[in-house]
Amino acid sequence: MFFTYLRRELRRRRKAALVVASGLALGIALVIIVSSVSSGMSKAQDKVLESLYGLGTDMTVTKAAAAPGSGSGRPKFEFDAKGNDDDSNQSSDRVLVQGFQTLASSTVDTIGKQDGVADAVGGLSLNVMKVDGQFKRGEFRQEGGPAQGGPSGPGGEGGSTQPQGEVRGGGASFDVNSYTVYGTDVTEQALGPLTSSKITKGRTFKASETDAEVAVVDSAYAKEKKLAVGKTVTIHGTEFTIVGVSTADSGDAAANLYIPLKQAQTLADSKNKVTTVYVKASDSQQIDHVKSTIQKNVSGTTVTTSADLADTVSGSLSTASDLASGVGKWLSIAVLTAAFLVAGLLTSSAVSRRVREFGTLKALGWKSGRVTRQVVGEALVNGLLGGVLGIAVGLAGAYVVTAVSPTLTAQLGSSGVGMGGGRFMGGPGGPSASRTLDVALTAPVSLSTILIAVALAVAGGLIAGAFGGWRASRLRPADALRRVE
Amino acid sequence: MYTLRDVTKRYTRGKTTVHALDGVDLTIEDGGRLVIQGPTGGGKSTLLQMLGGLDRPTSGSVELDGVDLAKLSEARLTTVRAQNIGFVFQSFNLIPTLTAQENVETALVPLGGKAAERRRRAAEALDSVGLGERLGHLPGEMSGGQQQRVAIARALVKQPKVLLADEPTGNLDESMRDEVMEVLETMWKEHGLTFIMVTHDSAIARRAPRLATIRKGRVTITENAAA
Incomplete structure (x- = not known):
């Protein structure tokens, strides 16, 4: 009888049921879309962060920011003007440690021994600026006549007269090439920026190549510079053989070239130095604890977690993320509340x-x-109908977002707050450099989102049922005898 | 048997107090038939509500077979209604979305039992009021007289001791009125019920062996030996 x-x-x-169900459906669909878009934002942010950190890294440790010295880190280039007609190419390159701040290699071991640290790997990030080009001598042109190399002027005016004219042409033509090099610990390749790239050609480093003159080149840089496996690349006079080409999983690669750590230290004249220590925590729930332990026990360091780095994300990704978590969340709550109220009042x-x-x-x-x-049963079925409708609309909405896949721009590290990841990033600007990545937004719908939607539908039905049930429970049977007016 | 002693029912609305029943004393024997008549607002429906355990008196007692309905808990009163009292209403009060058979079944739901048994008894009750062919019809598909017969079947399917009818012919034309009254009288005779009916219809009232006239909350009993 109950079900009949x-x-x-x-x-x-039907109409009233449809109104109640539609209201709930709208609220539930919004919850699904907002939460799936938020989840997509989070994934996009993770992708952006992974491109900096590499997979598996929970935090980075860098040297605490110090007051900049008096131009100590600025590269100097010296070129000589050679003989009169020498216009041969001159080349000079400078290898700079990114951010100009390094930690002793022993810090990696110290950090590795801290409570809660599963693994710690050091790396050295370098910026190489190469300037090459040539000088050209200018030509002296005498007024009113062709260029003359000698001092003799037009005759008749006295031999002591200086020739009148000007130097034309000549000057210098130099090309500046700036690229990033990352010195990786070839014995510990499970952590660090290279993990966010896949080797698409050739191979990665062998554990035995700790001091070998071999390099892995990022595919985008390889394409630009026409580099390939088997070719060589010269950095500061040292010739490295390219053994592999890597492609970043998302966004830009962490560096243009990867070489063994020892080689990088030699190039930068930074023996036993690293710029960044990549740390993996034993328990991902204990990251904050590990961070404070390292900060406490290893003085002079800055520890940056993924969460810290996420705070430096700006651009449309950040704006959209704020919108999803702010406006989207409150809009969902408002619509759901309104839907619950309408359902309750209609049932009553x-x-x-x-x-x-x-x-x-x-x-x-x-x-x-x-x-x-x-x-309550009737209201609950209304709620469930709303839930089914809402889930269908929500899934369709999430599908549309994923299909359209709008591109969001993420700008990282521009705040220059001394984040390790931010400092790690490429570009000659050092600590204040920012990096812009384009990320395609998706809206993945998880099982938990569906379960939340079902729970909301049931809650909506129960709230509406509570309104109606309360009203029904207060009815007097004597009301049945009321006459028809 | 019903025994009402000094039953008073007052309704207060703002500063006005209405004495719907004012010191009613009444006895109704088992198997008896009583017709209640009186002007609108005289207290007829209030008296029926007291007899049916749908409302409680402000003071006095309403005993059914020695049990004071006024003092029973709501749950016990509900059980008394479910087991012993059948109601027939002026507006039939059928559930419009349920078929005739399902409407009759609603009276058996509080008594428990299997659905198949409920269906069988409901079909039998409808057959007894001449609607054996209309089991699957919705109220909207039936005439007023047929709907009231469904309501009578619903009231009687649980074999109650008492049948209370509130203006059962009030919404029917003359031919249907006779049809329904015939069914009610037949059932009263066949089932040995205590049958109490409120009516405005003087023709029906004249056919009753006992008439209770209620004015301003007070009851006067008239015996009709000719009926």
């Missing part, structure tokens, strides 16, 4: 219209609980 009565009543009040009003019906049932001996259950 429920089914017939819902069919009779439906009970008011059925006073005689419920009064009759009570007069026939139906207990209040049974009548209330009937009302």
Whole structure:
């Protein structure tokens, strides 16, 4: 009887049921879309962070920012003007440690021994600026006549007269090439920036190549400079053989070239120095604890976690993320609350219209609980219908977002707050450099989101049922005897 | 048997107090038939509500077979209604979305039992009021007289001791009125019920062996030996 009565009543009040279900559906669909878009934002942010950190890194440790010295880090280039007609190419390159701040290699071991640290790997980030080009001598041109190399002027005016004219042409033509090099610990390749790239050609480093003159080149840089496996690349006079080409999983690669750490230290004249220590925590729930332990026990360091770095993300990704978590969340809550209220009021009003019906049932001996259950049952089915409709609309919305896949721009590290990751990033600007990445937004719908939607549908039904049930439970059976007006 | 002693029912609305029932004393024997008549607002429906355990008196007692309905808990009162009292209403009060058979079944739901047994008894009750062919019809598909017969079947399917009818012919035309009254009288005779009916219809009232006239909350009993 319960289900027969429920089914017939819902069919009779189709329009009201549809209004209640649609309201709930709208709220639930919004929750699904907002939460899936938020999840997509989070994934996009993770991708951006992974491109800096590499996979598996929970935090980076860098030297604490110090007051900049008096131009100590600025590269100087010296070129000589050679013989009169020598216009041969001159070349000079400078290898600079990114951020100009280094930690002793022993710090890696110290950090590795800290409580909660599963693994720690050091790396040295370098900036190489190469300037090459040539000088050209200018030509002296005498006024009113062709260029003359000698001092003799036009005759008749006295031999002591200086020739009148000007130097034309000549000057210098130099090309500046700046690229990044990352010195990686070839014995510990599970952590560090190279993990965010895949070797697409050749191979990665062998554990035995700790001091070998071999390099892995980023595919984008390889394409630009026409580099390939088997070719060589010269850095500061040292020739490295390219053994592999890597492609970043997302966004830009962490460096243009990867070489063994020892080689990088030699090039930068930074023996036993690293710029960044990549740390993996034993328990991902304990990251904050590990961070404070390292900060406490290893003085003079700055520890940057993924969460810290996420705070430096700006650009449209950040704006969209703020929108999703701010406006989207509150819009969902507002719509859901309104939908719950409307559902409750409509159910209550439906009970008011059925006073005689419920009064009759009570007069026939139906207990209040049974009548209330009937009302709650109907409201619950309405809620579930709304849930099904909402999930369908929400999934469709999430599918559309994923299909359209709008591109968001993420700008990292521009705040220059001394984050390790920010400092690690490429570009000759050092600590204040920022990096812009384009990330395609997706809207993945997780099982938990669906479960939340179902729970909301049930909650909506129960709230509406509570309104109606309360009203029904208060009905007097004597109401059944009221005359028709 | 019903025994009402000094039953008073007052309704207070703002500063106005209405004495719907004012010191009613009444006895109704088992198997008896009583017709209640009186002007609108005289207290007829209030008296019926007291007899049916749908409302409680402000003071006095309403005993059914020695049990004071005024003092029973809501749950016990609901059980008494479910087991012993059948109601027939002026507006039929059928559930519009349920078929005739399902409507009759609603009276058996509080008594428990299997659905198949409920269906069988409901079909039998409808057959007894001449609607054996209309089991699957919705109220909207039936005439007023047929709907009231469904309501009578619903009231009687649980074999109650008492049948209370509130203006059962009030919404029917003359031919249907006779049809319904015939069914009610037949059922009263066949089932040995205590049958109490409120009516405005003097023709029906004249056919009753006992008439209770209620004015301003006070009851006067008239015996009709000719009926």
